[in-house]
Amino acid sequence: MTLLAVPITRGTTDEAMADIRRAVGGGGADAVELRLDYMTGVDVAEAVAVIREVGGAKTTVIMTARDPAEGGQWRLDDAQRIAMLVKAAPTGPDYVDVELATWRRCPEARRELTPLLGDGRGRFRLILSSHDFDGRPADVEAIVAATEAEPCHVVKIVWRAESVCDNFTCFELMRGRQGRAPEKPVIAIAMGEAGLPSRVLAKKFGAFLSFASIEADAGSAPGQVTLGEMKHLYRWDAIRPTTGVYGVIGCPIMHSMSPAIHNAAMSECDVDGVYVPLRIEPGYEPFAAFVRGAMDRPWMDVRGLSVTIPHKENALRFLDEVGGEVEPLARKIGAVNTLVFDGADTVGGLNTDYAGARDALLEAMGCDRSELTGVPVAILGAGGASRALVAGLRDCGCDVTIYNRTFSRAETLAAEFGCRAEPLDRAGSLKAKIVVNTTSIGMHPNVEATPLPGEALRRDMVVFDNVYNPMETRLLREAGAIGCLTVSGVDMFVRQAVAQFESWTGRQAPREVMRRVVVDRLTRH
Numbered sequence: 001m002t003l004l005a006v007p008i009t010r011g012t013t014d015e016a017m018a019d020i021r022r023a024v025g026g027g028g029a030d031a032v033e034l035r036l037d038y039m040t041g042v043d044v045a046e047a048v049a050v051i052r053e054v055g056g057a058k059t060t061v062i063m064t065a066r067d068p069a070e071g072g073q074w075r076l077d078d079a080q081r082i083a084m085l086v087k088a089a090p091t092g093p094d095y096v097d098v099e100l101a102t103w104r105r106c107p108e109a110r111r112e113l114t115p116l117l118g119d120g121r122g123r124f125r126l127i128l129s130s131h132d133f134d135g136r137p138a139d140v141e142a143i144v145a146a147t148e149a150e151p152c153h154v155v156k157i158v159w160r161a162e163s164v165c166d167n168f169t170c171f172e173l174m175r176g177r178q179g180r181a182p183e184k185p186v187i188a189i190a191m192g193e194a195g196l197p198s199r200v201l202a203k204k205f206g207a208f209l210s211f212a213s214i215e216a217d218a219g220s221a222p223g224q225v226t227l228g229e230m231k232h233l234y235r236w237d238a239i240r241p242t243t244g245v246y247g248v249i250g251c252p253i254m255h256s257m258s259p260a261i262h263n264a265a266m267s268e269c270d271v272d273g274v275y276v277p278l279r280i281e282p283g284y285e286p287f288a289a290f291v292r293g294a295m296d297r298p299w300m301d302v303r304g305l306s307v308t309i310p311h312k313e314n315a316l317r318f319l320d321e322v323g324g325e326v327e328p329l330a331r332k333i334g335a336v337n338t339l340v341f342d343g344a345d346t347v348g349g350l351n352t353d354y355a356g357a358r359d360a361l362l363e364a365m366g367c368d369r370s371e372l373t374g375v376p377v378a379i380l381g382a383g384g385a386s387r388a389l390v391a392g393l394r395d396c397g398c399d400v401t402i403y404n405r406t407f408s409r410a411e412t413l414a415a416e417f418g419c420r421a422e423p424l425d426r427a428g429s430l431k432a433k434i435v436v437n438t439t440s441i442g443m444h445p446n447v448e449a450t451p452l453p454g455e456a457l458r459r460d461m462v463v464f465d466n467v468y469n470p471m472e473t474r475l476l477r478e479a480g481a482i483g484c485l486t487v488s489g490v491d492m493f494v495r496q497a498v499a500q501f502e503s504w505t506g507r508q509a510p511r512e513v514m515r516r517v518v519v520d521r522l523t524r525h
């Protein structure tokens with residue numbers, strides 16, 4: 001079983017004890033890594049006693065005194081660090097972690113620690129580790145092979161992810177080549193945002209452990225996920241070897257609400273899956289390298305991916321390149337926001353943005369799509385979001401006028417989809433049944449801005465704002481005040497996620513649960 005370990009990096013006994021209690025008490029960590037290099041003012045025996053008392057005998061205790069060259073806190077030399085470990089040995093750690101480099105260059109390390117190696121009864125097992133905070137070492141395989149050849153029990157390698165593809169290497173090391181379990185258990189972590197999957201999916205691929213921090217940014221390595229996030233957001237307890245992998249590709253991606261919404265839906269419906277953020281730098285090549293890499297590794301069980309800015313066009317190009325099926329309207333929009341994998345080498349693409357918006361409108365209006373034929377619609381904005389809305393509403397037969405600050409953009413889009421174009425400053429006199437804002441005007445923090453003067457609104461209008469932060473924009477507030485039907489960007493966001501979930505799982509999505517996740521997140525900030 002893959003352990004979930006929390007590093008303790010506090011300098012005083014009181015602080016360290018508080019963290020230990022949180023980690024192995026309510027937090028539910030299986031292991032604690034005592035970072036002796038940080039804990040210079042802490043009574044280590046007491047720390048171990050508290051771990052045993054609060055977490056029970058099964059809680060694994062790991063100790064390390066990290067070399068400053070590999071992320072250690074204080075300028076402690078080899079001899080000092082080895083002395084710390086030897087001194088702490090009688091307190092009964094289950095594992096001691098020493099850097100491979102220290103082990104090799106420092107005869108005292110081998111001489112002093114070797115007699116202490118063993119399994120229980122005052123002896124500990126040895127983790128030999130290598131860390132590179134600057135990037136990926138050229139010879140990951142060679143480092144792992146060299147570590148395995150030493151008399152250690154666990155092989156650990158950590159480096160700063162250079163791209164999301166570094167996760168592939170981590171997964172391969174964890175599960176072993178050709179799916180044959182490695183001779184010794186492995187910890188393989190890609191640090192940083194792009195490496196987050198190596199932490200969350202460690203359990204799926206059978207790693208020895210993964211780390212989580214007590215608090216955000218309190219961790220001893222960049223990109224560490226908190227214990228609460230690991231357990232609740234990323235479904236740690238539900239992850240098993242069969243778990244399907246889902247995720248959202250974008251850049252930036254850490255503020256995406258999609259992991260929260262989809263993981264909550266999977267929990268609610270007992271779907272054997274986990275959904276992670278996948279940071280992929282802009283450009284077609286980085287996008288294609290990851291998706292191709294995932295498809296080349298059927299054992300990864302990638303089932304579905306959401307695609308967001310700046311990769312929606314790349315997703316379409318990729319599908320064309322691999323001969324994947326593309327939903328006709330997604331092709332017309334020129335953007336795919338959902339990839340659906342059916343087995344290892346079959347992938348298809350959808351655009352659930354336009355359907356999400358259309359369905360949110362239809363529900364609010366209590367009508368079906370046939371009733372939209374000929375309905376006059378004003379769309380404010382002519383960017384990417386507008387394009388999806390224009391295509392979706394034209395597909396329903398709406399009579400669309402596009403208003404945009406840069407008139408030429410409105411004209412181009414209008415010509416393509418058979419609509420009219422107007423400059424945005426004429427929107428004040430618009431006559432439409434449905435008004436849709438796709439500009440970013442009114443978005444946090446400029447919450448007092450509005451794309452349409454209040455006088456332009458009439459009470460028989462349906463007003464839809466694509467902006468969802470704040471949930472009630474000034475436009476929606478003013479529209480609601482005079483009795484218009486209003487549809488918020490939250491409705492669209494939830495619906496596009498609902499459509500994704502259903503296309504991946506074939507199950508009915510728990511819409512209310514998903515909506516609550518989004519509303520909770522938006523009202524918390």
Ligand code: ATR
Pocket residue numbers: 380381382383384385386404405406407409424438439440441
């Ligand atoms: P998205 O993909 O979210 O649609 P986009 O392609 O950058 O983003 O488009 C943003 C839209 O909001 C555009 O229509 C933009 O108008 P321009 O084409 O004139 O740039 C519009 N927009 C953004 N900020 C605006 C502002 N302050 N006033 C008027 N329109 C604005």
